Amino acid sequence: MQHIPPLWHAPETHLARHQPDHPILYFSPRVLHQTAARFQVGFPGLVTYAVKANPHPAVLSNLVAAGIETFDVASPGEMAAVRAASPTAVMHYNNPVRSQAEVQAGIEHGVASWSVDELSELEKLTDVPRSCEIAVRFALPVSGAAYDFGSKFGAAPEQAVELLKRVAAAGWSPSLCFHPGTQCEDPNAWVEYVAEASRICEAAGVRISRLNIGGGFAANRDGIAPDLERAFDAIAQAAIRAFGSNHPVLICEPGRAMVSEAFTLAARIKGMRKNGDVVFLNDGIYGGLVDIRDMGLPGRVYVVSGDGAHRTKTATPRVVFGPTCDSLDRLPDGLPLAQDAQVGDYVLIPGLGAYSSAMSTQFNGYGLSDVATVIELIEANPGKTAFDSQRFNG
Structure with missing residues (x-):
């Protein structure tokens, strides 16, 4: 029993x-469901969850129950945790540096979207099915977050242009992704990134179907709830200004702010x-x-x-x-x-x-x-x- x-x-x-x-x-599923609903109602695109923030089985199963169907994973261990919560979940593997064994694990787990920020890492993905999406991750010197993720991952814009060309030429579904940094309270960080994504696509001559704007949404630190809706609105307006009304599907991957x-x-x-x-x-x-x-x-x-x-x-x-x-x-x-x-x-x-x-x-x-x-x-x-x-x- x-x-x-x-x-x-x-x-x-x-x-x-x-x-x-x-x-x-102490865990309140009610609060988690409320937060998931806030993102799903407010964010102008696909809401995923960054498993790294908290991979506890109760978190993953409750997010599945709340309607989250896509998860950002960083390792085979996180893939297995997601599969245990939902055999049909969609996984995005956005840790851009992987061993060959990790690449194989991602293929076996049916990862649908991969990210790269370096040519040598793209070359490791030769066996990834061409039906998959590969998102080129780029970084900018943008402030507004508690600490910057761009110091570790992310190609410079000119490098991202060349990577995007190679992804498209190899037959994968080309995309772009970025991460503004953790506990980001300034919506302008996303706005600058979205504008740069448009310039990268134009320089590469590649049309992308999706743009992953990362996580970084602020969580409550001082008793004052963060204004997530302000960030959602800024991101939506930035996408329209940069790409027009027919802009790429937006994806977000909150971790901290979700849980x-x-x-x-x-x-x-x-x-x-x-x-x-x-x-x-x-x-x-x-x-x-x-x-x-x-x-x-x-x-x-x-x-x-x-x-x-x-x-x-x-x-x-x-x-x-x-x-x-x-x-x-x-x-x-x-x-x-x-x-x-x-x-x-x-x-x-x-x-x-x-x-x-x-x-x-x-x-x-x-x-x-x-x-x-x-x-x-x-x-x-x-x-x-x-x-x-x-x-x-x-």
């Missing part, structure tokens, strides 16, 4: 009942020093909090006692270490925690569905692997603590 996991009302309910001494992610809000992470306070100014959690940068190291402190933090009640005293910034023996296991200084926080309490951080469990290690025997399903990701009116920035001096 299939085991169906229990559905809890909220993280606080589960914490009070079980008192877990390990970090745990972040569907999860809240809970870590337990295992120790406090220096009158509470230094806090030790049972999770850190080698676990589910790894993304905070690169993206900065979150704007939403709650402290919950062992009985599930929220600590409500004014929050003050703390120095926070993770549980491992490595002194580098330290969050950026200043994480605001309620003044009445105690050892044994739980720190709840919403919006950590992306790159948390996906990047968690088991260093020193610690790590994030447990997921509980909830209806709500935070109790109603929990009394969010205020951040007293005056007390922290670095």
Whole structure:
């Protein structure tokens, strides 16, 4: 008989009942479905999901249930995960550097779209069926994102012109793709890329049927929901200006923005020093909090006692270490925690569905692997603590 996991009302309910001494992610399928619907209604084209952000089976199966039929994969492992969720899913293999074994795996899994940014990588794809799409990935020095993906992948526009010619001449369906960078809050980044895509097509003399504008959509970091619709509208208008009304089909591949809000992470306070100014959690940068190291402190933090009640005293910034023996296991200084926080309490951080469990290690025997399903990701009116920035001096 299939085991169906229990559905809890909220993280606080589960914490009070079980008192877990390990970090745990709380997942709300309802929130994930709402986010998927927002993209499908608002984005002017095909919505896919970047599996790298969170490949958990519950995420993939719920996205399939929400109507997502196409997935951006970066490895044979992700292909297998998608196939387990949906035998009929369409896969785009947009990691442009592959071994021959990985190319063969993509062919065997029936990958429909591939990306390239270098002639030597295109030459590896000789055996890919000509019924497939090959998208030339290009990069521009465009700002607006938390960090730039173009430093690793993407051909310069003049190189993209030559690659696009070769793809078309070899008989594949030619396309273009790019990625503006993660946590991109400036729609002009996509606008500049779309305009350049038109110039590349004109210089190559190649008509493309699809243009993949990548991911990079901002997720909620400070409690203010990002204006995704503003980005959607800017992308749609840019495509019309650049290509006309008969523009290529647009494709997006959100990862972070799709899955972040569907999860809240809970870590337990295992120790406090220096009158509470230094806090030790049972999770850190080698676990589910790894993304905070690169993206900065979150704007939403709650402290919950062992009985599930929220600590409500004014929050003050703390120095926070993770549980491992490595002194580098330290969050950026200043994480605001309620003044009445105690050892044994739980720190709840919403919006950590992306790159948390996906990047968690088991260093020193610690790590994030447990997921509980909830209806709500935070109790109603929990009394969010205020951040007293005056007390922290670095």
